[in-house]
Amino acid sequence: MKIGIVCYPTFGGSGVVATELGKALADNGHQVHFITYSQPARLDFFSENLYYHEVSVSQYPLFDYPPYELVLASKLVDVVRFEGLELLHVHYAIPHASAAFMAKQILATYGIHIPVVTTLHGTDITLVGKDVTFKPVVTFSINQSDGVTAVSEHLREATYSHFEIEKDIKVIPNFIDLERFSHKRKDHFKKAIAPMDERILVHTSNFRKVKRAADVMRIFKKVLEKIPSKLLMVGDGPDRVNCEQLCRELGICDSVRFLGKQDAVEEILSVADLFLMPSESESFGLAALEAMACKVPVISSNAGGLPELNVQGVTGFLSDIGDVEEMSKNAIYILEDNERLNAFKESALARAKEFDLSLILPQYESFYREILESNNSKHLAASY
Ligand code: GMT
DSSP: OEEEEEOOOSSSHHHHHHHHHHHHHHHTTOEEEEEESSOOTTOOSOOTTEEEEEOOOOOOTTOSSOOHHHHHHHHHHHHHHHHTOOEEEEESIIIIIHHHHHHHHHHHTTTOOOOEEEEEOSHHHHTTTTSTTTHHHHHHHHHHSSEEEESSHHHHHHHHHHSOOOSOEEEOOOOBOTTTSSOOOOHHHHHHHOTTOOEEEEEESOOOGGGOHHHHHHHHHHHHHHSOEEEEEEOOOTTHHHHHHHHHHHTOGGGEEEEESOSOHHHHHTTOSEEEEOOSOOSSOHHHHHHHHTTOOEEEEOOTTGGGTSOBTTTEEEEOTTOHHHHHHHHHHHHTOHHHHHHHHHHHHHHHHTTBHHHHHHHHHHHHHHHHHHHHHHHHHHHO
16 A cells, blocks of 8 residues: 555654554555654654655745645645555644645545545544634544544543544554563663662653653652652653752652653663553553553553553552552552562563554554545445
8 A cells, every 4th residue: 555644753652653653564565655844753764665755834924823734735735646645644633634634625626536544642632622723623624534543442432522523433552563662681771770779660751731740750759768769750841840840849859860852762661660650631651551561560540541551450550640649559569579560560561462563553454445445435436
C-alpha cells in the first residue's frame, strides 16, 4: 500500500505512535509518506520505503495567524496526486482530520477518491475537543473520516459521550517495539545515579498540567522517608519549573535529578525500579507501556485508559487521581521487598508483551484493507 501519514512530529505520544507505525509499515514493504511541518523526531535515518514531505507555512506579514490547516490540505493534495497515495492516515483530530477532509474534497474534483483514517489519541478529544470552539469541526471531521480508531476503550467511549458520532470507532491500542524497549544492563549508569544501591523511581512526561508532575514529587518525598531512593524526572514542559521549586520546598533536591528531554529513554528505564504516572487524564499511557517493557512496574492514577494497561496488584497499582497518600503506600509496598519487586517487574514485562508491535501492526494493516475495499466498492458503484 502507498500510505500518507500526518502527525505532530514532536516527542508527544501521538507523534511517536504515528512515526513508529510508519516505520513498521515501511519495514513490512509498504510505501510510507510522512507529511508534517518538520521531520518527525524518531525519523532520523534512511529507509527506501520512507518519504518525508515538509509542510512549510509562509510567514506572509498579512497573516497574524498563518493558515497551517490550508497549507497542509494543499500539501496533501499535491502529495496524493503526484505520489499516487492510496490512503491517508491522520493522527490527532485537530487540525489533521479536517485538513484531510478538505484535501479529500479537492482530490475528488480530480477524480481521485482517497479514503481517510483518523486516529484519536486523547488530548484531541478529552481536552482540546471538549472546548466548544472546536466541537463542530471535531465532530464533523470524525464523522467524515472513512475509518476512525481510538487508542483505548475509554477514549472510544469518551468520544461517543462528548460528540455526536455516527461512525464506528475501532480500538487499536498503543504498541511497543520490544527490541528497542527492553531491560538492558546499565550497571555503570545505575551506579552513577544510585551509588548506595538506592531504589530508582522514574517519571517521564512533557510536564503539562494534565501529568500532575507535582504529585510525583510528593509521592517521592513519602517514599524517601521510608526507603533510600532516587527520582529521575525525564522530559520538559510548562510544569517543570514548578516541580523544581517544589523539590526545594520539600527538601528532596539531593535525591532528585531533572534530566530534560532524552532520546534514549529506554536506557534510563533500564535502571529504574518503579515508574510514576499520576496523570489526571491519559487515554492510553504510552510512557507507562515503555516502562513496563523495560521491566518497570507502574504506580498510576486510574484515569482514562490506564486500567486497560496497568493491572491492579500485578503490574503495579492504580489509585484515584491526586491520592498521593495511597500511591506512596503502594510504591513503598512494591519497593520494600526484593522478591516482591522482582515479581512485579516480571509481570510488567509479561503485560507489555501483549502490546508487542508484531501483534498491533496487523490490526492497522487489516483496517486499512477494509477501508480501501469499502471505498473502492463505493466509488465503483457510484460510477455505474
Ligand atoms: O500525553 C501527552 O501529553 C501527549 C499525547 C499526545 O497527544 O501526543 O499523548 C496522548 O497520546 C498517546 C498516544 O496514543 C497516549 O498514549 C497518551 O495517553 C495520550 N495522552 C493523554 O491522553 C494525556
